[in-house]
Amino acid sequence: MTSIDVRDLTKEYGTRRAVDHLTFSVRPGRVTGFLGPNGAGKSTTMRLVLGLDRPTSGTATLGGRPYGELPEPLRRVGALLDARAAHGSRTARDHLRALAASNRIPLRRVDAILEETGLAAVAGRRVKTYSLGMRQRLGIAAALLGDPEAILLDEPANGLDPEGIVWIRTLLRRLAAEGRTVLVSSHLMNETAVFADHLVILGRGRLLADTPVRDFIHARVRPFVRIRTTDAAALGDLLARHGHDASRDEDGTWTVRHARVDDLGRLMSEAGVPVLELAAQEATLEQAYLDLTAAEAEFTAQPQEA
Numbered sequence: 001m002t003s004i005d006v007r008d009l010t011k012e013y014g015t016r017r018a019v020d021h022l023t024f025s026v027r028p029g030r031v032t033g034f035l036g037p038n039g040a041g042k043s044t045t046m047r048l049v050l051g052l053d054r055p056t057s058g059t060a061t062l063g064g065r066p067y068g069e070l071p072e073p074l075r076r077v078g079a080l081l082d083a084r085a086a087h088g089s090r091t092a093r094d095h096l097r098a099l100a101a102s103n104r105i106p107l108r109r110v111d112a113i114l115e116e117t118g119l120a121a122v123a124g125r126r127v128k129t130y131s132l133g134m135r136q137r138l139g140i141a142a143a144l145l146g147d148p149e150a151i152l153l154d155e156p157a158n159g160l161d162p163e164g165i166v167w168i169r170t171l172l173r174r175l176a177a178e179g180r181t182v183l184v185s186s187h188l189m190n191e192t193a194v195f196a197d198h199l200v201i202l203g204r205g206r207l208l209a210d211t212p213v214r215d216f217i218h219a220r221v222r223p224f225v226r227i228r229t230t231d232a233a234a235l236g237d238l239l240a241r242h243g244h245d246a247s248r249d250e251d252g253t254w255t256v257r258h259a260r261v262d263d264l265g266r267l268m269s270e271a272g273v274p275v276l277e278l279a280a281q282e283a284t285l286e287q288a289y290l291d292l293t294a295a296e297a298e299f300t301a302q303p304q305e306a
């Protein structure tokens with residue numbers, strides 16, 4: 001099985017440190033979401049793993065070996081870094097055939113992967129006529145061509161239409177279920193929460209979190225109950241009498257923390273307070289992520305000079 005192991009990895013561009021003593025592992029059999037603000041170092045880390053750039057110090061290995069030492073690397077690891085990389089004057093089929101030929105991948109894989117990525121009908125068209133979403137699909141096709149054990153995708157949902165987003169979600173889940181090692185960077189938090197099992201989060205080139213998605217959300221955000229009523233005074237009074245931690249938003253919606261929908265529903269019913277809405281609000285990855293990155297920004301913010 002191919003794990004991706006990053007050990008004390010540092011990359012400097014001149015005086016800018018893009019990746020800063022980073023250590024984490026990406027394990028097989030699950031989808032790992034790779035998160036972090038713009039410029040956090042995600043793409044740089046992926047390029048270092050793929051041997052496209054040299055680290056200043058530290059190591060990045062696949063199944064224990066640096067990319068440059070892998071025999072037939074496309075058959076071990078597939079990657080989508082930049083969907084614009086394909087040669088525009090070639091057709092998609094020719095692009096994939098050239099890749100297959102130079103990596104000793106059987107040519108029959110080309111038609112299979114065109115089918116799988118939904119490009120079969122447009123495979124004879126030049127890539128420069130493709131939309132961004134079609135280029136993304138072609139990039140994913142190239143990544144999967146060698147049937148690799150490890151897959152790295154940099155924002156694969158970029159440019160995909162809603163149907164494409166559902167498709168990639170299903171694809172990622174299947175690749176992980178097949179035991180592959182899947183690392184996917186994204187800025188779409190709700191989407192990441194759907195397809196990822198695990199998260200690696202970077203900030204300014206450093207590791208901020210390496211944790212299961214569920215644990216990350218639950219450790220940072222408490223679920224709450226949302227209530228709307230026609231009798232704000234009665235509800236406010238009721239909640240206060242029962243010692244609930246509640247507040248009322250500008251639009252009249254109440255937020256009750258540390259409470260259960262069942263208990264509040266019963267309470268309101270018994271007190272005869274009219275209910276327009278009563279709903280449990282699950283904590284989201286987006287809330288947890290914003291909480292983490294806000295805390296990080298506060299922690300690292302430099303005092304302004306007068």
Ligand SMILES: Nc1ncnc2c1ncn2[C@@H]1O[C@H](COP(=O)(O)OP(=O)(O)OP(=O)(O)O)[C@@H](O)[C@H]1O
Pocket residue numbers: 013016017018036037038039040041042043044045
């Ligand atoms: N070739 C390069 N030369 C100089 N600086 C670079 C180079 N590549 C990346 N950087 C810098 O390294 C830092 C990390 O960039 P990187 O693209 O890895 O971040 P990212 O997390 O992928 O961001 P995004 O979410 O915007 O894609 C940034 O400050 C960027 O400007």
